Amino acid sequence: MKTRTPISVYISVTIGLTIMAFEMFASDSGYFSSPFFWALILITVILLMIMNSIGDLIENDSFSKLSEDEKKEYLAEKSIPYYQKLWNSAFKKQSVSEEKDILIDHGFDGITELDNSLPKWWIGLFWFGCIFCVVYLMAFTFTDYAHPDAEYTKEAKTMLASIEEYEKTAPKISLETAKYSADNITEGQELFKTNCVTCHGDGGKGGIGPNLTDTHWINIKEKSLFKNVFWMLENGSPNNPTMRPFIKEGTITGKDAEKIAAYIYHINQESSPITVSQGGAAPQGEEVKWENGNN
Numbered sequence: 484m485k486t487r488t489p490i491s492v493y494i495s496v497t498i499g500l501t502i503m504a505f506e507m508f509a510s511d512s513g514y515f516s517s518p519f520f521w522a523l524i525l526i527t528v529i530l531l532m533i534m535n536s537i538g539d540l541i542e543n544d545s546f547s548k549l550s551e552d553e554k555k556e557y558l559a560e561k562s563i564p565y566y567q568k569l570w571n572s573a574f575k576k577q578s579v580s581e582e583k584d585i586l587i588d589h590g591f592d593g594i595t596e597l598d599n600s601l602p603k604w605w606i607g608l609f610w611f612g613c614i615f616c617v618v619y620l621m622a623f624t625f626t627d628y629a630h631p632d633a634e635y636t637k638e639a640k641t642m643l644a645s646i647e648e649y650e651k652t653a654p655k656i657s658l659e660t661a662k663y664s665a666d667n668i669t670e671g672q673e674l675f676k677t678n679c680v681t682c683h684g685d686g687g688k689g690g691i692g693p694n695l696t697d698t699h700w701i702n703i704k705e706k707s708l709f710k711n712v713f714w715m716l717e718n719g720s721p722n723n724p725t726m727r728p729f730i731k732e733g734t735i736t737g738k739d740a741e742k743i744a745a746y747i748y749h750i751n752q753e754s755s756p757i758t759v760s761q762g763g764a765a766p767q768g769e770e771v772k773w774e775n776g777n778n
């Protein structure tokens with residue numbers, strides 16, 4: 484009669500596998516606080532305990548039918564701790580008499596071989612691997628599980644939603660509230676490169692759109708340079724639709740415009756103009772003396 488695996492092993496393996504399944508298929512770690520998850524664990528543990536009690540009854544019954552010697556042997560076996568037995572089954576060498584029982588003799592070539600049964604942990608791992616493979620394949624085929632593109636779309640959606648939420652509560656920056664800050668110049672430069680460089684050239688030297696580094700301007704709508712640029716970004720050019728109303732059409736936000744305007748203030752007022760001889764576009768419009776410093 485074989486000794487039984489302790490209930491604690493069944494319980495920990497089952498809980499481990501349950502957590503693994505939830506980790507694989509739940510959308511996030513929220514299941515840990517779900518009553519459904521804990522109810523499932525509780526029911527599983529109760530079922531395992533019932534199974535164990537039935538095992539106890541069967542064990543007692545079979546034990547009473549053993550001979551005295553068999554009883555002694557069984558009790559001795561049972562007194563060895565489970566993990567020690569597991570360890571022994573994996574690494575301990577058999578005695579010579581035990582080896583004799585499992586020896587396969589090829590006969591003709593003189594090679595002998597031991598027909599060991601595989602260790603329990605190995606068989607357990609093997610079956611776990613097989614079952615995992617089936618579950619994984621099914622999940623991959625029929626659900627979104629382990630599909631990077633599906634995961635990406637989902638995460639991107641959550642991110643966009645949180646950005647939208649932020650935009651809703653963040654104070655809107657308008658022509659009245661926009662403020663120059665030297666900290667915005669670097670980010671403004673990046674935004675300029677993505678949105679404006681195609682027409683206004685590297686560093687704002689001009690091209691399809693006018694040179695933004697010089698003293699001449701076509702559109703003079705505000706008293707300060709910073710606000711004038713913001714005005715242009717909000718409304719576009721009244722004379723030339725090529726310069727679009729970037730904020731109104733939703734290409735950039737007021738916050739972006741605040742950064743870009745800081746950058747343009749910087750290249751216009753804090754750096755020397757890119758002249759025609761340096762590859763800049765010729766001045767257009769009239770010469771302006773901006774008021775109000777940088778705001």
Ligand code: HEC
Pocket residue numbers: 675678679680681682683691692693695699700701702703711712715716720721722723725726727729743767768
């Ligand atoms: C598709 C080409 C194009 C793009 C892209 C473009 N602009 Fe313009 N921009 C122009 C043109 C053309 C004008 C001249 C409008 C006019 O004649 O009134 C202009 C005018 C301006 C003016 C006023 C200059 C003046 O002398 O009156 C500013 C400031 C300006 N753009 C900034 C920007 C910024 C900042 C961006 C990027 C967010 C940008 N533009 C993107 C074509 C463009």
